[in-house]
Structures are given as C-alpha cells and as structure tokens.
Amino acid sequence: MELTLIIPCHNEAENIAPLLARMAECMEQLDAPDGLELVFVDDGSTDVTFAKIAQAMDAPAHPRISMKAIELSRNFGKEAAMLAGLENARGDLVGFIDADLQQDPATSFKMLNYLREHPEVDCVAAVQEERHEGRVLKWFKRRFYKAFNAVGDVELPANASDFRVFRRNVADALMSMPEYFRFSKGLFAWVGFRTHTIPYTPAKRHAGSTSWSFGSLMGYALGGIVSFTTWPLRLILYVGMLTSLVSIIYLLVVVFEYFVVGINVPGYPTLICITLLFAGIVMLALGIFGEYLGRIYIEGKHRPVYLTRRMIEQDGTDQEADGLR
DSSP states (O other): OOEEEEEEESSOGGGHHHHHHHHHHHTTSTTOOSSEEEEEEEOSOSSSHHHHHHHHHTSOSSTTEEEEEEEESSOOOHHHHHHHHHTTOOOSEEEEOOTTSSSOHHHHHHHHHHHHHOTTOOEEEEEESSOOSOHHHHHHHHHHHHHHHHHSSSOOOTTEEEEEEEEHHHHHHHHTOOOSSOOHHHHHHHHOOOEEEEEEOOOOOSSSOOSOOHHHHHHHHHHHHHHHOOHHHHHHHHHHHHHHHHHHHHHHHHHHIIIIIOOOOOSHHHHHHHHHHHHHHHHHHHHHHHHHHHHHHHHHHTOOSEEEEEEEETTSOEEOOOEEO
C-alpha cells in the first residue's frame, strides 16, 4: 500500500459518496498512488455516517482503493480521530484529508508525487492561500499564529493545516507521543523532519455544516499554546515583578506627599483600587495555574485518547474493538 489517507468524520453522511466518487476520479490521474487505503474514522457521529461508510465498502469505488472504517465509542474530538487513523494506517506514506471536499484528493496526490521526486523531504503540508471565512475569524487566526510563534517552543507555518502527506518515519514519531491533549500542528512542528509547504485554496463545503464553533476554535487555540509553551506561567512572574515595582513607586509617592508636601492622602479610594488590582492579578494567576494543573491531573490518569466501538475492513471483517491508546 503506497498511500493511506486518514479521513476523520463527524456527521458527514452526505459527503461520503461524493468524496469516494472524487477519489475514484483522481485515481485515474498519472500521479495517483499504486495502491490507496482510505481509513475513515467516525468520531461519534449522531447521523448515519458510519452506515454510509459501511454501505460504500460493499461497492468499491476503484479497484486500487481499499477501505477501513473505525467507529469510536463517542465523540473524542478530531485529534483523537486522527490518532486512531494513524494507528491503523498501513501505507508507506500517510496523509490527512477532511471528508467535506474542501480539500481535493488531487492535492494529496500532488504532495505524494513531490515526496516521490524528493527523497530528502519527509513531509509535505498544504498551506491555505485564501480563507473563505469572515473577517473577524481571519483576524483571530492570524493573531493566533503570530502569538504562538512569538511564545511557543516551536514555529508553525502561517495558515498551515492538517492537510498533508508524510512518510512512515513521521507517522511513527507522532504515534510515539502518548499525550492526551494533542495539537497536531504543534506535534508536526515539534518532531521536526524536513517539511515542504505547498499552497492550496480550499473549496466550499459540499454538504452539511462544520462542527467547529468560534468558542471551540478559541479553546483549541488556547490548548495549543498551553501544550507547547510555559510562557503564561512566566507571564505571571513578569506581572508580579511589574506590580511590585509600581507598588513601591506609589508608596514612595504617598510618603513624599504626606511628609514633604503635606497633602492629606485619602486612604479609602486608594485601598479599594489596590485591593481590586491585586485581586485581579491573583485570580489571573490562579486561572493559569489551574489550566496547567488540570492538564497534569488528566494526563496522570493515563486514560486512552479514544475508545473504538467497531472496525470494519473491506474484506468483510467486522470487529468489536477494545480501547486503543
């Protein structure tokens, strides 16, 4: 199997058949892989996504395409679905692609062809040239990449996505990290390897609506920053040093006004302002400490990243699986 494409799915029932049709069409191209494995990971869908995948496996889309379907026991999130796909991929090369047809399989084959022609490169990542999103969301995403690269321990290419193809050694490196809170963009950057980026423009979603809300994207971004830097903890130190310095200066000013100038310094407003300032700083510090401590607590439980309910292969094998990872 030359290439395995991992396809995380959450409520993508209407997109399965069109995606497979496009896959079959792209397999007729000259740069198509000799053998293509599709690993669908149903991440706790509430519609008939898994049934649609199983139905499609009864009628192969192309003679050189094999399929595998993994159904998780509940919605564990895209990162867990990606890990489940990695651990069940058999290809010499592995890639990620979304099920909504915003990412064209033909682009995956271009990345595959680049790796064929450049053995010194380990990974090819697609970077969005133009985002079909609102201005506010675009602005926040630009700020995220700049903030992450400014404080993070690794550097992310701007507008990089999980849409990429990479060699088996990269896949093995990703699987060697058993952490529960996963942030794939950061993990790809952390493991290193030689990565080449190519531009692409995502198409419009074929059907359905995205599962990512603005709030979930913000939480995902915050988790990525916390996972790859201790800068928020250092920020508390710097804020503490700054407020201490300001407090000392203010104290000297008060002493000077009282004893030298002879001004009667009102105490109540000053006391309230200082109390509120330090209370806010303390709450901020506790919140940052709590975020890191909570992650340590969850990691210490050593729970699996995901649990598999069922796995079906194209040869007709239907397995009930225990928890993985």
